[in-house]
Amino acid sequence: MDQQGQNGLLSTYREGWRNRSAAGIVVSALLILFYVVLYWEHKVQQHFGIAPLTAISEAAGLRNRWYLYGFLYSLAIIGGAVYYLRRHGNSRYNRFRITVNVAIQVALGFSLPFIMPLFGGQEVYFSYFWPLKYDYLYPQTLADLPLYFALYTVVGSLLAAPVLAVLYGKRWYCSWVCGCGGLANTFGDPWRHLTSKSTKSWRFEQASIHLVLFVAISTTFLIGLDWLIGEDHPAFHRIVAGDHWQYWSIKSFYVLAVGAVLAGVVGVGLYPLFGPRVWCRNFCPMAAILGWVQKVGRYRIKVKPGMCISCGNCSTYCEMGIDVRSYAQADQSFTRASCVGCGMCAHMCPRGVLKLENTWERAEDKERQRLSVVDF
Amino acid sequence: MRIVIVGNGVAGMEAALTVRRREPTWEVTLISEESDHFFSRTALMWVFSGQMSHRDIEPLERDAYERLGFRRVRARATGIDTVGRQVSLAGGAEPVPYDRLLIAAGSRPRPGPWPGSDARGVGHFVTLQDLDWYEREVHGGASRGGAPPRADAHVRATADDSPYRFREVAAERHGRLARQPSVIGGGLVGIEAVEVAVAAGLRPYFFIREEWFWPIALDPRESRWISDQMGQHGVEVHLEHEIEALETDSGGNVSGVRTNQGRYPSDCVVIAIGVMPNTGWLAGSAIELDERGGIAVDEELQTSAPGVFAAGDCASVRWFDGTRRPEQLWYTARDQGRVAGLRLLGDTPRYDRGTWYNSAKLMDIEYTTAGLVNWNLEREQNWYFEEQGRVRSTTRVVVQDGHVVGFNMLGRRWDHTVLIRWIEERRSLDWVLGHLNEAAFDTELVPPLRVTRA
Ligand SMILES: Cc1cc2nc3c(=O)[nH]c(=O)nc-3n(C[C@H](O)[C@H](O)[C@H](O)COP(=O)(O)OP(=O)(O)OC[C@H]3O[C@@H](n4cnc5c(N)ncnc54)[C@H](O)[C@@H]3O)c2cc1C
Ligand code: SF4
Ligand code: SF4
Numbered sequence: 001m002d003q004q005g006q007n008g009l010l011s012t013y014r015e016g017w018r019n020r021s022a023a024g025i026v027v028s029a030l031l032i033l034f035y036v037v038l039y040w041e042h043k044v045q046q047h048f049g050i051a052p053l054t055a056i057s058e059a060a061g062l063r064n065r066w067y068l069y070g071f072l073y074s075l076a077i078i079g080g081a082v083y084y085l086r087r088h089g090n091s092r093y094n095r096f097r098i099t100v101n102v103a104i105q106v107a108l109g110f111s112l113p114f115i116m117p118l119f120g121g122q123e124v125y126f127s128y129f130w131p132l133k134y135d136y137l138y139p140q141t142l143a144d145l146p147l148y149f150a151l152y153t154v155v156g157s158l159l160a161a162p163v164l165a166v167l168y169g170k171r172w173y174c175s176w177v178c179g180c181g182g183l184a185n186t187f188g189d190p191w192r193h194l195t196s197k198s199t200k201s202w203r204f205e206q207a208s209i210h211l212v213l214f215v216a217i218s219t220t221f222l223i224g225l226d227w228l229i230g231e232d233h234p235a236f237h238r239i240v241a242g243d244h245w246q247y248w249s250i251k252s253f254y255v256l257a258v259g260a261v262l263a264g265v266v267g268v269g270l271y272p273l274f275g276p277r278v279w280c281r282n283f284c285p286m287a288a289i290l291g292w293v294q295k296v297g298r299y300r301i302k303v304k305p306g307m308c309i310s311c312g313n314c315s316t317y318c319e320m321g322i323d324v325r326s327y328a329q330a331d332q333s334f335t336r337a338s339c340v341g342c343g344m345c346a347h348m349c350p351r352g353v354l355k356l357e358n359t360w361e362r363a364e365d366k367e368r369q370r371l372s373v374v375d376f
Numbered sequence: 377m378r379i380v381i382v383g384n385g386v387a388g389m390e391a392a393l394t395v396r397r398r399e400p401t402w403e404v405t406l407i408s409e410e411s412d413h414f415f416s417r418t419a420l421m422w423v424f425s426g427q428m429s430h431r432d433i434e435p436l437e438r439d440a441y442e443r444l445g446f447r448r449v450r451a452r453a454t455g456i457d458t459v460g461r462q463v464s465l466a467g468g469a470e471p472v473p474y475d476r477l478l479i480a481a482g483s484r485p486r487p488g489p490w491p492g493s494d495a496r497g498v499g500h501f502v503t504l505q506d507l508d509w510y511e512r513e514v515h516g517g518a519s520r521g522g523a524p525p526r527a528d529a530h531v532r533a534t535a536d537d538s539p540y541r542f543r544e545v546a547a548e549r550h551g552r553l554a555r556q557p558s559v560i561g562g563g564l565v566g567i568e569a570v571e572v573a574v575a576a577g578l579r580p581y582f583f584i585r586e587e588w589f590w591p592i593a594l595d596p597r598e599s600r601w602i603s604d605q606m607g608q609h610g611v612e613v614h615l616e617h618e619i620e621a622l623e624t625d626s627g628g629n630v631s632g633v634r635t636n637q638g639r640y641p642s643d644c645v646v647i648a649i650g651v652m653p654n655t656g657w658l659a660g661s662a663i664e665l666d667e668r669g670g671i672a673v674d675e676e677l678q679t680s681a682p683g684v685f686a687a688g689d690c691a692s693v694r695w696f697d698g699t700r701r702p703e704q705l706w707y708t709a710r711d712q713g714r715v716a717g718l719r720l721l722g723d724t725p726r727y728d729r730g731t732w733y734n735s736a737k738l739m740d741i742e743y744t745t746a747g748l749v750n751w752n753l754e755r756e757q758n759w760y761f762e763e764q765g766r767v768r769s770t771t772r773v774v775v776q777d778g779h780v781v782g783f784n785m786l787g788r789r790w791d792h793t794v795l796i797r798w799i800e801e802r803r804s805l806d807w808v809l810g811h812l813n814e815a816a817f818d819t820e821l822v823p824p825l826r827v828t829r830a
Contacts, residue, residue, distance in 0.1 A: 002766045004789055004819045007740050009575035013519035014426030021520070092821040198437060304791055304817060307735055309706045310386070311419035316432040325435060329710075346819055350737040352744070352789035355817055 003090040006313070006348050010087065017272070018190045024272040032269035038069060039260040063117075070110040073183065077105045080186025087189075093343045093356075097175060101182035109179045124149045127177050130157035131216040132286035134254060138220065139227040140241075161286075162293045168358055169299025170290035171341025180280060183268065184319060185342060188276020192344070195275030195321040202321065205338065208282045209291075212258060216285035219254045258283065277319045281338055291337030298358040299341065305331040308353045314345035328353050377402045379720050380463060380472050382453050383480035384408040385417065386706060387688025387713035389436075391478050394717025396444050404445065405472055407463065409452040410540045411504055412525050413438060417482075418706050420507045421568040424514075425575045429521020450526065452538060453481075456661040458681035476683045476720045479663070479671060480713065483651035483689040483704055484539035488560070492622030497546030497554075497630035498645045501569045502539065509543040510569070513554045513644045514576050516547070539654060546629040546643060554578070554644035558633050560619055562589045564736055566648035567602075570611055571739055579610040581640050583617045583633065592750060593734075593743075597760065598770055598786055605739045614640075653690040653702055666692045670702040675726045677716050685719050687712035696729050705734065731799055733792040746795040747782030749774055756781070759805055761827050763787070769825065771812075775805050788825060789817040 017023035037044055037053060045051045053065035062068050081098050088094045108127040117123050122145065130137040136153040145153070164172045174181045195201075222240045230237035242249040267279025280287050301324070308331075314324035320338045324345045327334045346354040379395055381388045384406045392404050419433040431438070441448050452466040456479075462471040485500035487493060499509045504524055511518055547553050555578070559569045562584030573580040588599040589606075603613050617635040622645055625631040632641045653670045664672045664680035670692030677685045677693070688709035692700045703709075708729065715727045733746040748756075749772070756776045763769040769787030773780055779802040783795045794815035798808055813824045 001768055002822065003740060003787075004822060005737065005740070005742055009422065009425035009427050009571065011426040011519075011575065013429050013521040014515070016520060019520040091819060093819050096821060193432075305793055306707055306733070307792060309418040310416040310435045311422065312416060312428055312432045312435065313419075313422065316428050329435060343819065350742075351735045352742055352817055355789075356820060 001090070002092055004347070005091070005350060005352065006088070007090045012193055015190075018193075020194070020273055024191075028269060028272040031271065032265055035260075035264040035269055038065065039264060041065065062114075067110075067114055070113070073179065074105050074110045076187040077102055077179075077182050078186075080183070080189055084186050084189045088344075088347060091343075091347055094347060097343070098186060100176050101185060104177055105179055105182050109182075122146055122149070126152070127179060129153065129161050129173075129286065131213070131220065131289070132178070132180070132284060134216060134220065134259065138223045140223070161290065165290045165293040165299075166297035169297060169335075169339070169341050169356075170287065170294045171299065171339075171356075173290060174280060174287060174340035175342045178286075180263070180267070180284070181340060184271075184276035184280060188268075188271045188319070191271050191273075191275050192319040193275070193316050194273065195277055195281070195319050197315050197318070197321050197323045205282050205321070209284070209288045209338075212262070212283045213285040213288040215254065216258065219250055223251055258285075275319055275321070277321075277340070280340065281320050287338070287340075294339070295335055295337050297335075298360055299339075300333055300335040300357060300359065301327070301339065301345070302333045302355045302357050302359075303328050303331055304353045304355070307351050309351055311350065313348040313350060314354060317344045317348045319344065324354065378473060378475045379404045379478075380407065380474035380476075381405065381478045381480060382407045382463060383478075383482055383688065383690075384411065384414045384448075385480060385482050385688060385709065386414070387482070387709040387716065388478065388480035389414040390710050390713030391480065391687060391717035391720060392446055393444070394714050395720050396446075398721055400445075403447070405447040405449055405474075406441075407449040407451060407453050407465070407472065409450070409538065412448065412450060414440075415504070415524070416706075417502070420501065420504075421572050423519070423521070424507060424511055424572040426519040426521070429519065430524045431521065452540075452657070454657055456658065456663060456681070456684070458662045458684060461683065474683070477685070478716050478720060479658075479679070479684065479686040479690060480688045480709075480716070481654045481657075481690045482709075483702075484654040484656075485647065486650045486652050488619075488622065488647040488649065490619050490621050492624050492630065493647065495546075495622055495624045495630040496544045496549065496628050497643060498622055498647065499543050500539075501565055501646050501648060502651060505540050505542050509545060510572075510644075510646065512545040513547045514557065514573060514578070516553055537656060549627060549629055550643065556581070556642050557644040557646065558583060558640060558642040559646045559648060560633070561648035561650065562586060562615075563648060563650065564590070565651075566646075567606075567738055569646040569648055570606065571609075574609045574611060579612065581633070581642065582606065582611050582613045583619060583635060583640075584613065584615050585618060587616055589613065589615070590738075593745065593784070595750065595758070595760075595772065595784075597762075598772070598784065601770065601786065602738045602741060605741060609739065651689070651704055653692075655690055666700065668692065668701060670700075672700070675728075676724055677712060677719055677727055685716050687716035693727060693729065696732065703729070707734075731796045733796060735792070738786075741786050742789060744785045744790045744792055744795075745783060746792045747774065747780075747799045748776075749782040749784045751782075753781070759809075763825060763827075766823060767825075771825070771827065773805060773808060778804060780805055780808050788822075789819070791815050791817040 041051050057065045057068040081102050104127050113123040135141045142150045226237055226240045241251045262283045263279050270278050308328040310329045312325050318324050322336050343356055379402055381392055413434045416433045422428040451469050453463050454466050455464045462473045464471045485502040500506045557573045557578055558581040559566050560583045570580050570582050588596050589603055606613050617637050619635050621634045622630050623632040623634055630645050632639055655665055655669050662681055666672050671679055671686040671690055673679055673686050673691050677687055679686050689702055689704045692702050694700050712727055715725050718725045736743045753776050756774055759773045761771045772784040774782035809827055
């Protein structure tokens with residue numbers, strides 16, 4: 001039978017591993033260790049003489065450790081999807097969304113990139129766009145990509161993604177398609193209540209995500225410039241895109257700081273301590289852009305006036321740390337830039353107060369948007 | 377101007393916020409025996425199960441008092457001197473002087489009238505301290521979300537008849553957690569106490585005096601669905617049981633429930649037979665109470681004493697049908713708190729209760745109601761429809777003299793504001809059924825309700 005709301009009661013806070021207990025810290029440490037080895041395997045090899053992930057990949061017939069990562073990533077999403085759907089699969093929205101997450105990861109995030117080279121094609125990821133996949137707009141990369149895919153990624157990143165976000169909110173990407181979001185919503189689900197709802201964390205998010213966006217855009221711009229003038233200006237080329245200073249060009253700094261540390265080590269490694277959307281909420285430049293677009297688009301969360309009992313289920317289970325209750329109890333329909341449209345607030349609400357919708361009739365909630373939890 | 381508010385529940389806090397919004401410098405004092413922070417009483421069940429922490433059910437951040445300049449007095453108020461204009465406190469604490477006072481002292485659980493109602497292992501599910509007791513009986517204590525801050529700060533100054541006193545725990549005497557809880561009283565708090573016991577893996581007894589569960593809101597068909605749902609979750613629903621006594625063992629712990637139909641062994645009993653205005657502490661103060669114990673107020677929430685107002689569960693207000701009694705609801709407490717806040721500011725707004733509405737969740741079944749349902753109106757007719765497809769729902773529309781006066785909906789989400797508009801527009805049944813989906817508030821991808829008209 002289809003239902004809309006939470007089925008039974010959750011025992012979230014009665015489970016130690018989900019609440020920063022020793023077990024939670026151990027899980028976090030293991031995840032961090034995994035990412036460190038994944039990104040810095042050459043260092044591990046220098047010090048310990050083995051490259052564990054590469055060894056496992058080869059033994060398993062996966063060409064390199066990135067395929068092993070893709071495989072484990074898919075497993076984590078599938079396992080997490082089972083966990084999530086057992087709790088929240090009574091609602092169609094949740095069921096559809098999570099099924100699409102799994103399908104996209106398995107097909108576009110793992111199988112296709114693995115199979116394409118077997119047929120002499122190039123390994124490409126159809127489910128990632130610039131600026132999340134930062135190199136997909138570098139002219140150097142575009143020149144190397146098959147023409148159809150170069151077109152796909154340019155149109156996808158600059159036109160399709162924002163247009164879809166105007167029509168449906170950033171959720172079409174962040175909660176249905178994106179691999180990072182897919183992992184957060186499945187494997188990360190046990191820890192969704194840990195995302196901070198404080199005003200302070202909101203201020204931090206606003207500063208950090210726009211800083212990363214600025215860095216992402218400038219890096220892309222400089223690398224584009226390097227493509228045009230780099231050959232004539234070797235010093236400029238070295239600073240912007242020099243590969244021989246392993247991590248110390250602007251490009252390699254971005255790869256290290258954003259691609260490896262923020263998206264991987266911090267982004268996933270801290271799931272058990274700070275919730276599953278550390279990366280998406282605080283750092284993802286794609287989320288920053290789609291968030292702006294979402295604010296002027298159709299998507300909103302509609303609040304049924306007068307019916308909220310201020311219980312807090314919505315805020316507790318918002319993985320983005322949005323204090324949904326502060327809007328609901330003030331009878332304010334709203335669109336927050338960071339909302340990924342996972343639908344969990346509406347699902348958890350025991351009084352059916354919230355409804356995700358796409359509509360142009362949003363004039364009434366354009367004025368609000370307070371910066372504090374109490375509107376003073 | 378010195379504003380004093382007894383109670384930091386939703387009525388008291390809404391009033392304080394209303395005052396502060398306009399008057400940044402007035403002195404605002406909130407007195408509360410129960411808790412340091414404003415919390416949502418409606419959410420106790422989720423703290424119990426572990427779905428939320430104490431922090432999660434607090435609608436404001438914990439620095440709210442400091443940031444908004446509210447003075448917190450964590451103590452039990454024992455009376456009001458309406459001439460000297462001060463509130464006296466228990467435990468010999470300094471009385472708190474006021475220029476304008478709001479009483480927002482809420483409800484207290486109605487005590488069991490049966491022998492054994494005070495035994496160890498018997499309690500209620502209304503206050504934070506009740507939650508603490510029930511959690512310790514069933515779970516052995518608070519979840520990893522922790523206990524509320526300074527949970528026992530007031531214990532020394534409290535009284536035996538306070539609803540905020542801590543109770544002794546039978547499980548601690550037995551050295552094991554409760555195995556067979558019973559809940560007495562077929563209302564909303566009762567079903568919540570039952571549901572949390574189910575979530576803890578137990579199979580509670582649920583004793584209900586009436587012929588079916590919650591007759592003031594549900595008709596027998598609707599109620600049967602809820603009872604079936606409870607049964608599927610392992611609840612033993614005992615209808616038409618009159619309690620005769622709560623039996624105890626030699627150590628003073630509850631050991632069973634005796635009803636007119638039999639004896640039921642039980643090591644933990646929650647009495648949920650309603651609430652009453654929490655006004656016992658006003659005896660002897662010159663504040664007029666009505667026969668139910670509610671504080672008598674006029675349309676502007678003014679009590680019988682100058683400069684003293686009352687709001688929320690403890691106030692007897694005028695209902696839409698002209699009667700005066702307390703409204704024990706979150707929404708009305710909030711709305712009254714806002715009106716009372718304006719009164720404290722010196723305005724003269726009226727409290728007008730509009731068309732009745734409410735919502736609830738009965739186990740997993742969502743419930744929305746608006747207008748006059750189960751009022752046994754003259755010439756009323758009930759149009760009822762049961763949906764048995766992918767979605768299961770019931771729809772009941774009450775019609776009187778050709779126009780719709782009420783809605784009772786289970787299983788789907790509805791926008792009560794639209795339903796209320798239709799009632800006020802005196803729409804016909806035909807018209808309403810033709811437009812029903814305009815009031816739908818279902819989540820996306822849920823197929824719309826299709827009614828077939830008989
Ligand atoms: C388990 C449960 C579930 C509920 N669910 C719903 C629901 O789903 N929907 C709904 O509409 N309503 C619900 N209610 C009812 C709703 O919670 C109340 O109507 C509402 O909380 C009343 O608010 P209030 O501010 O009037 O009083 P309260 O929240 O009861 O606050 C009373 C305040 O007064 C203080 N106080 C009292 N006496 C003294 C004293 N002598 N000295 C000092 N301080 C004192 C207390 O410390 C407390 O701060 C529920 C109630 C319960 C118990
Ligand atoms: S506000 Fe609701 S839909 Fe948006 S991210 Fe939070 S829980 Fe998900
Ligand atoms: S919107 Fe729903 S979940 Fe959120 S506080 Fe209000 S009643 Fe609770």
